[in-house]
Amino acid sequence: MNTISQIMQSIVSQMQASEPKALELKAGQIVNGLVLQLFTDNEALVNIGGVQVRARLELPLRQGDSALLQVQPESANGQVVLKPIQASSGQITGEPLAEMLKNVGLPNTSANRQLVQQMQQEGVPFTKETMRALSETLAGAPKQVQAETWQQAAFVAVKRGLPVTEQTVGSLHQAMFGKPASAQASDLARELGALLAREGAAKPGAAPLSAAAAGVLQQAKQQLDALLGLLAQRPGGAAAP
Numbered sequence: 188m189n190t191i192s193q194i195m196q197s198i199v200s201q202m203q204a205s206e207p208k209a210l211e212l213k214a215g216q217i218v219n220g221l222v223l224q225l226f227t228d229n230e231a232l233v234n235i236g237g238v239q240v241r242a243r244l245e246l247p248l249r250q251g252d253s254a255l256l257q258v259q260p261e262s263a264n265g266q267v268v269l270k271p272i273q274a275s276s277g278q279i280t281g282e283p284l285a286e287m288l289k290n291v292g293l294p295n296t297s298a299n300r301q302l303v304q305q306m307q308q309e310g311v312p313f314t315k316e317t318m319r320a321l322s323e324t325l326a327g328a329p330k331q332v333q334a335e336t337w338q339q340a341a342f343v344a345v346k347r348g349l350p351v352t353e354q355t356v357g358s359l360h361q362a363m364f365g366k367p368a369s370a371q372a373s374d375l376a377r378e379l380g381a382l383l384a385r386e387g388a389a390k391p392g393a394a395p396l397s398a399a400a401a402g403v404l405q406q407a408k409q410q411l412d413a414l415l416g417l418l419a420q421r422p423g424g425a426a427a428p
Contacts, residue, residue, distance in 0.1 A: 210238040212267060214260040217283050219290040219315060220269065221253045233269065242267035255287055255313040272313045279303055291315040293322055309342045320351035327353050336364045 212218070212235075220240075224232040229244045233256070248254060248271060259268040272279070272287070279287065284303055285295050292315070293299045299322055306313060306321070321341055328337040340360040344351050349359075 210235060210240065212240075212258045212262065214258055214262060215283060216258045217272065217287045217290060218256055218258065218269075219253070220256045222248050222250050225250050240267055242269045245270040253314055253316075255290065255315075257283070272307075278307060287313070291318045293318060298322075298326070305338065305342075309346075311342055311345050317345055317351065321345070324351050324353055324356055329357075332360065336360060339363070 218235045220233040220235045222231050223234055223239065226232070226241075229247060231242060231244055231248065231250075233240050233242050235256075243266060244256075245259065245268060254271045256269040257272055259270050262268045284300055287303060288295050288299055302318070302322060302325065303313075306318070311317065311321075324341050325334070325338055328334055337356065337360055340363055341351060341356045343359055343363070344355050349355050
Protein backbone atom coordinates (compact mmCIF):
# COMPACT_ATOMS: atom_id res chain seq x y z
CA MET A 188 0.00 0.00 0.00
CA ASN A 189 2.81 2.34 0.85
CA THR A 190 4.38 1.70 -2.53
CA ILE A 191 1.08 2.41 -4.36
CA SER A 192 0.60 5.61 -2.31
CA GLN A 193 4.10 6.80 -3.16
CA ILE A 194 3.51 6.11 -6.84
CA MET A 195 0.22 8.06 -6.79
CA GLN A 196 1.87 11.01 -5.01
CA SER A 197 4.66 10.98 -7.59
CA ILE A 198 2.16 11.02 -10.48
CA VAL A 199 0.19 13.89 -8.90
CA SER A 200 3.38 15.88 -8.32
CA GLN A 201 4.45 15.40 -11.93
CA MET A 202 1.04 16.50 -13.18
CA GLN A 203 1.14 19.61 -11.02
CA ALA A 204 4.66 20.44 -12.17
CA SER A 205 3.61 20.14 -15.80
CA GLU A 206 0.63 22.48 -15.40
CA PRO A 207 1.33 25.99 -16.70
CA LYS A 208 1.69 28.72 -14.12
CA ALA A 209 -1.16 31.20 -13.88
CA LEU A 210 -0.31 34.89 -14.09
CA GLU A 211 -2.78 37.63 -13.32
CA LEU A 212 -1.84 41.07 -14.58
CA LYS A 213 -3.70 44.21 -13.55
CA ALA A 214 -3.65 47.65 -15.15
CA GLY A 215 -0.99 49.82 -13.50
CA GLN A 216 0.93 46.84 -12.16
CA ILE A 217 4.71 46.98 -12.57
CA VAL A 218 6.52 43.78 -13.45
CA ASN A 219 10.08 42.78 -14.28
CA GLY A 220 10.12 41.27 -17.77
CA LEU A 221 12.72 39.65 -20.01
CA VAL A 222 12.16 39.87 -23.78
CA LEU A 223 12.56 36.38 -25.21
CA GLN A 224 11.43 36.93 -28.80
CA LEU A 225 10.26 39.79 -31.02
CA PHE A 226 7.39 39.64 -33.52
CA THR A 227 5.82 42.14 -35.91
CA ASP A 228 3.74 45.14 -34.82
CA ASN A 229 5.78 45.59 -31.61
CA GLU A 230 4.61 42.27 -30.21
CA ALA A 231 7.01 40.22 -28.11
CA LEU A 232 7.25 37.09 -26.01
CA VAL A 233 8.10 38.25 -22.50
CA ASN A 234 9.10 36.17 -19.47
CA ILE A 235 7.37 37.58 -16.38
CA GLY A 236 8.02 35.73 -13.15
CA GLY A 237 8.73 32.48 -15.00
CA VAL A 238 5.61 32.77 -17.16
CA GLN A 239 5.86 33.46 -20.89
CA VAL A 240 3.43 36.16 -22.00
CA ARG A 241 2.81 37.40 -25.52
CA ALA A 242 2.31 41.15 -25.26
CA ARG A 243 2.41 44.34 -27.27
CA LEU A 244 5.13 46.77 -26.28
CA GLU A 245 4.28 50.47 -26.38
CA LEU A 246 7.98 51.30 -26.65
CA PRO A 247 10.46 49.07 -28.52
CA LEU A 248 12.86 46.80 -26.70
CA ARG A 249 15.50 44.41 -28.01
CA GLN A 250 15.56 40.68 -27.63
CA GLY A 251 17.37 39.85 -24.40
CA ASP A 252 16.50 43.15 -22.74
CA SER A 253 15.36 43.04 -19.12
CA ALA A 254 13.25 45.97 -17.98
CA LEU A 255 10.53 47.08 -15.62
CA LEU A 256 7.22 47.16 -17.47
CA GLN A 257 3.88 48.65 -16.52
CA VAL A 258 0.64 46.94 -17.52
CA GLN A 259 -1.45 49.40 -19.50
CA PRO A 260 -5.22 49.99 -19.04
CA GLU A 261 -5.95 49.02 -22.67
CA SER A 262 -4.95 45.41 -21.96
CA ALA A 263 -8.07 43.40 -22.83
CA ASN A 264 -9.36 40.35 -24.72
CA GLY A 265 -6.21 38.40 -23.99
CA GLN A 266 -3.96 41.12 -25.45
CA VAL A 267 -1.54 42.40 -22.82
CA VAL A 268 -0.04 45.84 -23.42
CA LEU A 269 3.19 46.65 -21.60
CA LYS A 270 5.04 49.95 -21.41
CA PRO A 271 8.70 50.16 -20.38
CA ILE A 272 8.96 52.68 -17.55
CA GLN A 273 10.89 55.74 -18.64
CA ALA A 274 11.17 59.40 -17.70
CA SER A 275 8.12 60.27 -19.81
CA SER A 276 5.82 58.02 -17.78
CA GLY A 277 5.16 60.63 -15.11
CA GLN A 278 6.44 60.47 -11.55
CA ILE A 279 6.09 57.05 -9.94
CA THR A 280 4.68 57.21 -6.44
CA GLY A 281 2.69 55.17 -3.96
CA GLU A 282 1.96 51.50 -4.58
CA PRO A 283 3.58 51.28 -8.06
CA LEU A 284 6.83 52.64 -6.62
CA ALA A 285 6.76 50.15 -3.73
CA GLU A 286 6.00 47.32 -6.18
CA MET A 287 8.91 48.35 -8.39
CA LEU A 288 11.36 48.26 -5.47
CA LYS A 289 10.02 44.84 -4.47
CA ASN A 290 10.51 43.51 -8.00
CA VAL A 291 14.19 44.46 -8.05
CA GLY A 292 14.83 43.26 -4.50
CA LEU A 293 15.42 46.66 -2.88
CA PRO A 294 13.95 47.72 0.48
CA ASN A 295 11.22 50.34 0.40
CA THR A 296 13.25 53.10 2.04
CA SER A 297 13.18 56.86 1.58
CA ALA A 298 16.61 56.75 -0.12
CA ASN A 299 15.50 54.14 -2.66
CA ARG A 300 12.22 55.94 -3.37
CA GLN A 301 14.17 59.12 -4.08
CA LEU A 302 16.54 57.14 -6.27
CA VAL A 303 13.67 55.92 -8.46
CA GLN A 304 12.34 59.45 -8.89
CA GLN A 305 15.81 60.81 -9.68
CA MET A 306 16.30 58.07 -12.27
CA GLN A 307 13.06 59.18 -13.90
CA GLN A 308 14.18 62.79 -14.04
CA GLU A 309 17.58 61.84 -15.47
CA GLY A 310 16.14 59.40 -18.01
CA VAL A 311 18.21 56.51 -16.62
CA PRO A 312 16.83 53.12 -17.75
CA PHE A 313 15.04 51.10 -15.08
CA THR A 314 16.69 47.70 -14.96
CA LYS A 315 17.22 45.45 -11.96
CA GLU A 316 21.00 45.51 -12.36
CA THR A 317 21.22 49.30 -12.72
CA MET A 318 18.93 50.06 -9.81
CA ARG A 319 20.73 47.72 -7.42
CA ALA A 320 24.16 48.96 -8.49
CA LEU A 321 23.12 52.60 -8.04
CA SER A 322 21.56 51.90 -4.64
CA GLU A 323 24.71 50.17 -3.36
CA THR A 324 27.10 52.79 -4.80
CA LEU A 325 25.13 55.76 -3.48
CA ALA A 326 24.92 54.15 -0.04
CA GLY A 327 28.73 53.83 -0.06
CA ALA A 328 29.42 57.49 -0.90
CA PRO A 329 32.41 58.94 1.01
CA LYS A 330 31.38 61.07 3.97
CA GLN A 331 33.41 64.06 2.77
CA VAL A 332 31.59 64.14 -0.57
CA GLN A 333 28.25 65.84 -1.19
CA ALA A 334 25.52 63.28 -1.88
CA GLU A 335 24.14 65.27 -4.84
CA THR A 336 27.46 65.47 -6.70
CA TRP A 337 28.20 61.78 -6.02
CA GLN A 338 24.78 60.88 -7.46
CA GLN A 339 25.41 62.98 -10.56
CA ALA A 340 28.68 61.13 -11.16
CA ALA A 341 26.88 57.79 -10.71
CA PHE A 342 24.25 58.73 -13.31
CA VAL A 343 26.99 59.76 -15.74
CA ALA A 344 28.57 56.32 -15.29
CA VAL A 345 25.25 54.66 -16.24
CA LYS A 346 24.69 56.87 -19.28
CA ARG A 347 28.22 56.20 -20.56
CA GLY A 348 27.88 52.46 -20.08
CA LEU A 349 30.57 52.33 -17.39
CA PRO A 350 30.51 49.96 -14.41
CA VAL A 351 28.60 51.55 -11.54
CA THR A 352 31.18 50.93 -8.82
CA GLU A 353 32.62 53.15 -6.11
CA GLN A 354 35.95 53.23 -7.97
CA THR A 355 34.41 54.33 -11.28
CA VAL A 356 32.07 56.85 -9.69
CA GLY A 357 34.92 58.19 -7.55
CA SER A 358 37.08 58.78 -10.64
CA LEU A 359 34.22 60.53 -12.46
CA HIS A 360 33.46 62.62 -9.38
CA GLN A 361 37.08 63.74 -9.19
CA ALA A 362 37.06 64.67 -12.88
CA MET A 363 33.72 66.50 -12.64
CA PHE A 364 33.99 68.23 -9.27
CA GLY A 365 37.60 67.92 -8.12
CA LYS A 366 40.48 70.36 -8.49
CA PRO A 367 41.69 71.10 -12.06
CA ALA A 368 44.74 69.15 -13.21
CA SER A 369 46.89 72.27 -12.99
CA ALA A 370 45.94 72.81 -9.35
CA GLN A 371 46.62 69.18 -8.47
CA ALA A 372 50.00 69.31 -10.20
CA SER A 373 50.82 72.54 -8.39
CA ASP A 374 49.93 71.02 -5.02
CA LEU A 375 52.08 67.99 -5.73
CA ALA A 376 55.00 70.15 -6.84
CA ARG A 377 54.81 72.13 -3.58
CA GLU A 378 54.74 68.93 -1.53
CA LEU A 379 57.77 67.56 -3.34
CA GLY A 380 59.60 70.84 -2.93
CA ALA A 381 58.85 70.90 0.80
CA LEU A 382 60.01 67.30 1.15
CA LEU A 383 63.30 68.03 -0.62
CA ALA A 384 63.81 71.18 1.50
CA ARG A 385 63.27 69.21 4.71
CA GLU A 386 65.75 66.60 3.48
CA GLY A 387 68.35 69.30 2.83
CA ALA A 388 67.87 70.73 6.33
CA ALA A 389 67.75 67.36 8.09
CA LYS A 390 69.34 67.25 11.52
CA PRO A 391 72.51 65.23 12.05
CA GLY A 392 71.67 61.65 12.83
CA ALA A 393 68.32 61.71 10.99
CA ALA A 394 67.84 58.94 8.45
CA PRO A 395 68.44 60.57 5.04
CA LEU A 396 66.77 59.62 1.78
CA SER A 397 68.81 57.35 -0.42
CA ALA A 398 70.55 59.03 -3.35
CA ALA A 399 68.28 57.16 -5.75
CA ALA A 400 65.08 58.23 -3.95
CA ALA A 401 66.22 61.85 -3.77
CA GLY A 402 67.06 61.77 -7.48
CA VAL A 403 63.62 60.42 -8.36
CA LEU A 404 61.90 63.11 -6.29
CA GLN A 405 64.03 65.86 -7.83
CA GLN A 406 63.27 64.59 -11.34
CA ALA A 407 59.54 64.38 -10.57
CA LYS A 408 59.53 67.97 -9.31
CA GLN A 409 61.34 69.20 -12.43
CA GLN A 410 58.80 67.45 -14.64
CA LEU A 411 55.90 68.91 -12.68
CA ASP A 412 57.43 72.40 -12.88
CA ALA A 413 57.75 71.98 -16.66
CA LEU A 414 54.12 70.81 -16.91
CA LEU A 415 52.93 73.77 -14.86
CA GLY A 416 54.89 76.09 -17.15
CA LEU A 417 53.12 74.63 -20.20
CA LEU A 418 49.71 74.90 -18.55
CA ALA A 419 50.37 78.53 -17.64
CA GLN A 420 51.09 79.36 -21.32
CA ARG A 421 47.63 78.14 -22.44
CA PRO A 422 44.78 80.67 -22.66
CA GLY A 423 42.82 80.41 -19.43
CA GLY A 424 45.14 77.67 -18.19
CA ALA A 425 47.20 79.56 -15.64
CA ALA A 426 48.51 77.29 -12.94
CA ALA A 427 47.42 77.77 -9.40
CA PRO A 428 49.90 79.79 -7.34
